[in-house]
Amino acid sequence: MSLFLCPICAAPLTREGQAYRCPNRHSYDVAREGYVHLLPANQKHSKHPGDDREMAAARTRFLDGGWYAPLRDALCALAAERLAPGGALLDAGCGEGYYTQGIFSALQNAGKSCSLAGVDLSKAALKKAARRVPGAEFAVASVYRLPVGDGAVDLLLDCFAPLALEEYRRVLRPGGVFLYVVPAPRHLLELKEILYDRPYENPEEAVAYPGFDYLDIVPVTGTMAIRDSQSLLDLFRMTPYAWKTPRAGVERLAALGRLDVTMDFRIHVFARQSR
Numbered sequence: 001m002s003l004f005l006c007p008i009c010a011a012p013l014t015r016e017g018q019a020y021r022c023p024n025r026h027s028y029d030v031a032r033e034g035y036v037h038l039l040p041a042n043q044k045h046s047k048h049p050g051d052d053r054e055m056a057a058a059r060t061r062f063l064d065g066g067w068y069a070p071l072r073d074a075l076c077a078l079a080a081e082r083l084a085p086g087g088a089l090l091d092a093g094c095g096e097g098y099y100t101q102g103i104f105s106a107l108q109n110a111g112k113s114c115s116l117a118g119v120d121l122s123k124a125a126l127k128k129a130a131r132r133v134p135g136a137e138f139a140v141a142s143v144y145r146l147p148v149g150d151g152a153v154d155l156l157l158d159c160f161a162p163l164a165l166e167e168y169r170r171v172l173r174p175g176g177v178f179l180y181v182v183p184a185p186r187h188l189l190e191l192k193e194i195l196y197d198r199p200y201e202n203p204e205e206a207v208a209y210p211g212f213d214y215l216d217i218v219p220v221t222g223t224m225a226i227r228d229s230q231s232l233l234d235l236f237r238m239t240p241y242a243w244k245t246p247r248a249g250v251e252r253l254a255a256l257g258r259l260d261v262t263m264d265f266r267i268h269v270f271a272r273q274s275r
């Protein structure tokens, strides 16, 4: 049984060979790379189509460089601690599956057989994710309209993806765990100092989201001693600054070639309240 539901009739989907099918005979082909397209046609032209191939490739290179391994390790530890055997984990806005893959291995190593699924709007990213983690299932879908049943998820991860609170509340079972990764005050500050005349720090916030209780806030911090301009530019391209930085700032960064950059994350750990 799949965690995914039919986007047309909301019946459960079952994977049969190279297709997912629902009891009402709707059928969705699995792409060569192993993901399935479950985005309804009327949502295909959303304002935010997800990351393009270039952005996904930059993030893949940077993440594969291991710079964010401390964050991945922390997420793996939390998933192994919080998810019971047989549980279902959804990686919302999973990108190219760097964290999904880490969590998949961590759960296996912990002897927990869980089901793992990831959704993202970006086909380019999902191609990579599906290849990385053949044991998980991946769908092109929006976090704002997850093809997943009410209360079907035991642990939901949102790592730098849009926050679709209403949907997350719907798909998490009461008591289910929500891991929300956010940038903390000093995250990438040195990078911002190069890009902008007046860099600002991110606010440190603990927001009381309706329907969720705080369990913990886990800090992940460190310094990345980046010594090549490719990695610096890749890091830049995977941030929101890539959309809005004046050309002069990008040129300053490209000319640098080396920089010590702070990573400063918080993993906000919530439990879905019982109704």
Ligand SMILES: C[S@@+](CC[C@H](N)C(=O)[O-])C[C@H]1O[C@@H](n2cnc3c(N)ncnc32)[C@H](O)[C@@H]1O
Residues within 6 Å of the ligand: 048, 049, 050, 051, 059, 092, 093, 094, 095, 096, 097, 098, 099, 119, 120, 121, 122, 125, 141, 142, 143, 144, 158, 159, 160, 161, 162, 238
């Ligand atoms: C900053 S990336 C993070 C990816 C991954 N979680 C990671 O940390 O490596 C944000 C991701 O959210 C995806 N995205 C943007 N809007 C989305 C939406 N409405 N539904 C699903 N994914 C979305 C993008 O395509 C991109 O892969």
Ligand SMILES: [Zn+2]
Residues within 6 Å of the ligand: 006, 007, 008, 009, 010, 011, 022, 023, 024, 025, 026
């Ligand atoms: Zn159907």
